[in-house]
Amino acid sequence: MIGTERLEVETRGHTHVLDINDRVAHAIRTIGLRNGIVCISVVGSTASITTTESEPGLLTHDLKAFFDRVAPDDARYLHEETWHDDNGHSHVRASALGPSVSLPLIDGRLALGTWQQIVLIDFDTRPRTREIIVQVVGE
Amino acid sequence: MIGTERLEVETRGHTHVLDINDRVAHAIRTIGLRNGIVCISVVGSTASITTTESEPGLLTHDLKAFFDRVAPDDARYLHEETWHDDNGHSHVRASALGPSVSLPLIDGRLALGTWQQIVLIDFDTRPRTREIIVQVVGE
Amino acid sequence: MIGTERLEVETRGHTHVLDINDRVAHAIRTIGLRNGIVCISVVGSTASITTTESEPGLLTHDLKAFFDRVAPDDARYLHEETWHDDNGHSHVRASALGPSVSLPLIDGRLALGTWQQIVLIDFDTRPRTREIIVQVVGE
Numbered sequence: 552m553i554g555t556e557r558l559e560v561e562t563r564g565h566t567h568v569l570d571i572n573d574r575v576a577h578a579i580r581t582i583g584l585r586n587g588i589v590c591i592s593v594v595g596s597t598a599s600i601t602t603t604e605s606e607p608g609l610l611t612h613d614l615k616a617f618f619d620r621v622a623p624d625d626a627r628y629l630h631e632e633t634w635h636d637d638n639g640h641s642h643v644r645a646s647a648l649g650p651s652v653s654l655p656l657i658d659g660r661l662a663l664g665t666w667q668q669i670v671l672i673d674f675d676t677r678p679r680t681r682e683i684i685v686q687v688v689g690e
Numbered sequence: 691m692i693g694t695e696r697l698e699v700e701t702r703g704h705t706h707v708l709d710i711n712d713r714v715a716h717a718i719r720t721i722g723l724r725n726g727i728v729c730i731s732v733v734g735s736t737a738s739i740t741t742t743e744s745e746p747g748l749l750t751h752d753l754k755a756f757f758d759r760v761a762p763d764d765a766r767y768l769h770e771e772t773w774h775d776d777n778g779h780s781h782v783r784a785s786a787l788g789p790s791v792s793l794p795l796i797d798g799r800l801a802l803g804t805w806q807q808i809v810l811i812d813f814d815t816r817p818r819t820r821e822i823i824v825q826v827v828g829e
Numbered sequence: 830m831i832g833t834e835r836l837e838v839e840t841r842g843h844t845h846v847l848d849i850n851d852r853v854a855h856a857i858r859t860i861g862l863r864n865g866i867v868c869i870s871v872v873g874s875t876a877s878i879t880t881t882e883s884e885p886g887l888l889t890h891d892l893k894a895f896f897d898r899v900a901p902d903d904a905r906y907l908h909e910e911t912w913h914d915d916n917g918h919s920h921v922r923a924s925a926l927g928p929s930v931s932l933p934l935i936d937g938r939l940a941l942g943t944w945q946q947i948v949l950i951d952f953d954t955r956p957r958t959r960e961i962i963v964q965v966v967g968e
Contacts, residue, residue, distance in 0.1 A: 553864045553967055555935060586692045588729045588792070588827050588966075590866045590931050595942040596882040603785040604735045608768030608778070616767075617782045621760050621899050628894075629886030639886070643895045646881040650945070653729050653792045653866070653931045655825035657694060662823045664734040667789070684940045686933035688727075688827050688866050688966050689692055725831045727868045727931070727966050742924040743874040747907030747917070755906075756921045760899050792868050792931045794964035796833060801962045803873040806928070827866075827966050828831055 552690055554582030558683040562598075562673035566615040566644070570605040571683060572668035576661070578685040585659045587689015592651035594682045597641040597675040599648035605668040614672065618644045624676075641674035648672065656689055691829055693721030697822040701737075701812035705754040705783070709744040710822060711807035715800070717824040724798045726828015731790035733821045736780040736814040738787035744807040753811065757783045763815075780813035787811065795828055830968055832860030836961040840876075840951035844893040844922070848883040849961060850946035854939070856963040863937045865967015870929035872960040875919040875953040877926035883946040892950065896922045902954075919952035926950065934967055 556578035560571060575591055591600050603609050618640075628639020652669070655662040661669070673679055695717035699710060714730055730739050742748050757779075767778020791808070794801040800808070812818055834856035838849060853869055869878050881887050896918075906917020930947070933940040939947070951957055 555864070555933065586694070588727060588825055588866060590933055592932055592940055594940060594945070596880060596945040601785045602735060602789045604769075604781055606769065606772065608770075608772045609781055609785075612768040613778055613782050614785060616765070617761055617786065620765075622895055626894070626898075629890040630882075630884065631886075633884065633886045639891055642882055642887055643891050646879045646887075646892060646948075647895065647926065648786065649788065649927065649930060650880045650941075651931055652788060653790055654731055655694065655729055655823045657823070657825075662731055662733060662825075663789075667733070667735040670785075684933045684935070686866055686935075686940075725833070727866060727964055740924045741874060741928045743908075743920055745908065745911065747909075747911045748920055748924075751907040752917055752921055753924060755904070756900055756925065759904075787925065788927065791927060792929055793870055794833065794868055794962045796962070796964075801870055801872060801964075802928075806872070806874040809924075 554584050554687040556581055556685045560681045562679050562681055564673050564675040564677045564679055566618050567673045568610045568614050569671045570668050571671050575669045575685055582687050584687045584689045587656045587687055588653055589656045590651055590653045590686045592684050597645045598673045598681055599645050600652045602667050603670050604666040638676045644674040693723050693826040695720055695824045699810055699820045701818050701820055703812050703814045703816045703818055705757050706812045707749045707753050708810045709807050710810050714808045714824055721826050723826045723828045726795045726826055727792055728795045729790055729792045729825045731823050736784045737812045737820055738784050739791045741806050742809050743805040777815045783813040830862055832862050832965040834859055834963045838949055838959045840957050840959055842951050842953040842955045842957055844896050845951045846888045846892050847949045848946050849949050853947045853963055860965050862965045862967045865934050865965055866931055867934045868929055868931045868964045870962050875923050876951045876959055877923050878930045880945050881948050882944040916954045922952040
C-alpha cells in the first residue's frame with residue numbers, strides 16, 4: 552500500500568530551520584498506514600530535510616553557523632556569475648545535505664528519539680513556500 | 691511485506707565509527723525478504739549511518755578528522771550555552787550526515803561494493819548504547 | 830511490487846558531477862511502477878548520488894570547490910598511508926554525502942522540482958565505470 556500527503560511550509564530562507572515534525576506525524580496519521588518506510592522530501596534544489604533536536608540554539612544558530620563555515624555565501628560560485636543571482640551557496644548546501652530523509656514506520660510512529668525531530672532547512676536567499684511530500688510504502 | 695529488526699550497539703562516542711555491516715546483513719537474513727528497499731536508521735540526534743570502506747585508516751582517523759575540520763568541538767554552539775552540555779558539535783555533525791541510509795535489496799543482499807560497508811558513527815561525547823533499526827519493505 | 834534497473838555510467842573521477850536524471854527517469858518508465866518510493870544508489874565507497882540544478886556552474890565548479898574546501902585532497906589521510914594510494918579524500922567525501930538518495934514516485938514521476946536533477950558524483954582519482962541501481966517499491 553502507498554500513501555501520499557503534501558504539506559506547504561512558509562519559510563524565511565537564509566538557512567531557516569523549521570521543525571515540521573508535528574505536521575509530518577499528522578500526515579502519516581492521515582495516510583493511515585502503520586508499518587513500512589516513510590520518505591519525507593522537499594521539492595526544489597535549494598532546500599533539504601534532516602533531523603535534529605528541536606531547540607532554539609540548534610535551530611536558530613548552530614546549524615546555520617555550520618553551513619556558513621563550510622559553504623560561505625561570499626565564496627566564488629560560478630552559478631551566480633552565470634545566472635546573475637546570489638544563491639550559489641544555497642544550491643551547494645542543499646546538494647550536500649540532500650533533498651530527503653527516509654525512516655522506518657513502526658506501529659504508526661516514525662522511529663525517532665525523544666529529542667529528535669524532522670526539520671526543513673531552506674537555504675535559498677528569499678522567503679519561499681515549500682512543498683514537502685510525505686510518502687509511505689507499507690501496510 | 692514489511693520486516694523489522696532492532697540492533698543494540700555499544701559505542702565509545704567521540705565520532706566512533708563502527709562497522710555494523712555483518713549485523714545488518716544478519717538482520718536482513720532474519721527478516722527473510724529477498725528484494726526491496728532497506729532503510730537502516732539510528733535512533734537519536736547525535737549519531738548517523740553511512741557507508742565507507744571498513745579499514746582502520748578511515749574508521750579510526752580520516753572520517754573523524756573530516757568532522758573535526760568542518761564542525762570543531764571548540765566552535766561556538768548555542769546548544770551548549772543553553773543546556774550547559776558539551777555536545778553541540780555532535781548534534782551538528784549528526785544532522786549534516788543524517789540519521790539513516792536506504793539501499794536496494796536484491797536477491798537477499800544489499801547493493802554494496804566489495805569494499806563498502808554500513809557504519810554507525812556516534813558523535814556524542816560519551817559512550818552510548820545505540821538502537822539501530824533495519825526496516826525492509828519488499829517481497 | 831518491486832522493480833530493479835541497473836545503469837552503467839562512465840565517469841572521469843576527480844569529483845566529476847554527472848546529470849543522470851534522464852537515464853533514471855527512463856529506468857523508472859521501464860520498470861513501469863507508478864507510485865511508491867524510488868531508491869537510487871551507486872555501488873562503491875568513492876561515489877555518491879544527490880540532486881542539484883543541472884547547470885554548468887554547479888556541475889563543473891561549485892560542488893567540486895565545496896568538497897575541495899571541506900575534504901582537501903592534500904590533507905592527511907591514514908587510508909593513503911596504509912594502502913599507498915591517493916584517494917583518502919574520495920572515501921571521506923563519499924561517506925559524507927552518502928551512497929543513495931530516495932524520493933517519492935507519484936504518477937510515474939519522481940517528486941523533483943523543475944530545476945532539480947539526479948546527479949552522480951564520482952570522487953575517485955581515476956576514470957571509473959559506475960553501476961547505478963534504480964530500485965522501486967510501489968504499485
